[in-house]
Amino acid sequence: MFVRAAEKPLVAVLQGSAYNPPPVWFLRQAGRYLPEYRKLRRESPDFLSLCNTPELAARITLQPVDRFGVDAAIVFSDILIVPHGMGRTVRFLEGEGPFLTPLRCEADIDALDADGAVERNRSLMETLRLVRRELDDRTALIGFAGGPITIAAYMIDGSGGEFHATKRLMKDDPGLVDRLVARLADAVTGLLLAQIEAGADAVQVFDSWAGLLEESASFDRWCIGPTRRIVGSVREVHPRIPVIGFPRGAGERYAQYARKTGVHALQVDQDVPLGAMRDLQSICPVQGNLDPGILLAGGDMMRRRARSIVMGLEGSSHIFNLGHGIIKDTPPSHVADLVDTVRSCGK
Numbered sequence: 001m002f003v004r005a006a007e008k009p010l011v012a013v014l015q016g017s018a019y020n021p022p023p024v025w026f027l028r029q030a031g032r033y034l035p036e037y038r039k040l041r042r043e044s045p046d047f048l049s050l051c052n053t054p055e056l057a058a059r060i061t062l063q064p065v066d067r068f069g070v071d072a073a074i075v076f077s078d079i080l081i082v083p084h085g086m087g088r089t090v091r092f093l094e095g096e097g098p099f100l101t102p103l104r105c106e107a108d109i110d111a112l113d114a115d116g117a118v119e120r121n122r123s124l125m126e127t128l129r130l131v132r133r134e135l136d137d138r139t140a141l142i143g144f145a146g147g148p149i150t151i152a153a154y155m156i157d158g159s160g161g162e163f164h165a166t167k168r169l170m171k172d173d174p175g176l177v178d179r180l181v182a183r184l185a186d187a188v189t190g191l192l193l194a195q196i197e198a199g200a201d202a203v204q205v206f207d208s209w210a211g212l213l214e215e216s217a218s219f220d221r222w223c224i225g226p227t228r229r230i231v232g233s234v235r236e237v238h239p240r241i242p243v244i245g246f247p248r249g250a251g252e253r254y255a256q257y258a259r260k261t262g263v264h265a266l267q268v269d270q271d272v273p274l275g276a277m278r279d280l281q282s283i284c285p286v287q288g289n290l291d292p293g294i295l296l297a298g299g300d301m302m303r304r305r306a307r308s309i310v311m312g313l314e315g316s317s318h319i320f321n322l323g324h325g326i327i328k329d330t331p332p333s334h335v336a337d338l339v340d341t342v343r344s345c346g347k
């Protein structure tokens, strides 16, 4: 067993401490905006093979840590390894995003391989073990998975976009969506537990399309309910490992999501105003939420906005992050500047 140092700032904040300046890391901090990523990416035939090669995935995970000294490494992988592991066909087409064979009927759900999410993704756990060995004892390691309804939406529609097929199925056959989401919640739970056992200090659930669930009843049914089960099952086995929930686009519903799911911390998108983040801090630690477009632009406006987020949330548990992933054309120097700006607050 490895030692999990209690003094990792990110873990301490997730457990309720306040740091000034706050710990900082970024959604999609490893990826195409980094020249060193693009170089390794060329060594692999496709994106999924890259995720499935632990030596390469570990090096990519460490690239932003080495370059910027961020407080956390997030393991390099993707939310769509779950359907891939469960036996669905998943392909990433160059520059076009993911494509899956659309899932439409009950037989497709029955055919899903429940154990595959962990068993066919063992390379992810190997990546975590490799990264763990390289990190110093102040830098946290984050594992992750997609939220069940977000994964389900990609599986039903077969690609990202407006998710028309998913919305139609929610209306025409909600019971079928329930069954799929329940299967995915179990798979996600298994994958999060396996990542914790491989060395993750915290795990994040990316429910990127929670915002599709416009009505309160469907948000409860397909976002809050399954997330509550995932959080409960993870807590039962590893009560001290924080689970960060990210129901992107949840707007007014972030508070009830935090209260009802029992997540240890909330990641919020860039549409959540500072005052609302402050209110959320009375429920749990909050992570976010600079607009990635502001990071892309960089300069004085970025520095001012970053300082106002840090100062506005000071005194309660806050982790500095973006509201969504780093945009591909972002100059790495802007990211370095942002880390310096956050770290110079409170000095």
Ligand code: CP3
Pocket (backbone or CB within 6 Å): 026, 027, 028, 029, 030, 031, 032, 041, 047, 074, 075, 076, 077, 078, 079, 080, 092, 094, 095, 096, 097, 098, 144, 160, 206, 208, 325
């Ligand atoms: O944050 C990190 O640095 C860790 C790695 C990570 C990736 N995907 C790598 C990736 C994480 C946490 C994800 C999560 C993910 N994947 C989400 C949730 C967060 C969000 O963005 O809303 C979603 C919806 C996906 C599905 C996915 N994967 C899409 C829609 C795409 C295509 C869009 C794009 O940016 O290219 C991917 C591909 C992907 N995942 C890339 C990376 C670095 C680009 C692949 C490449 O190099 O060609």
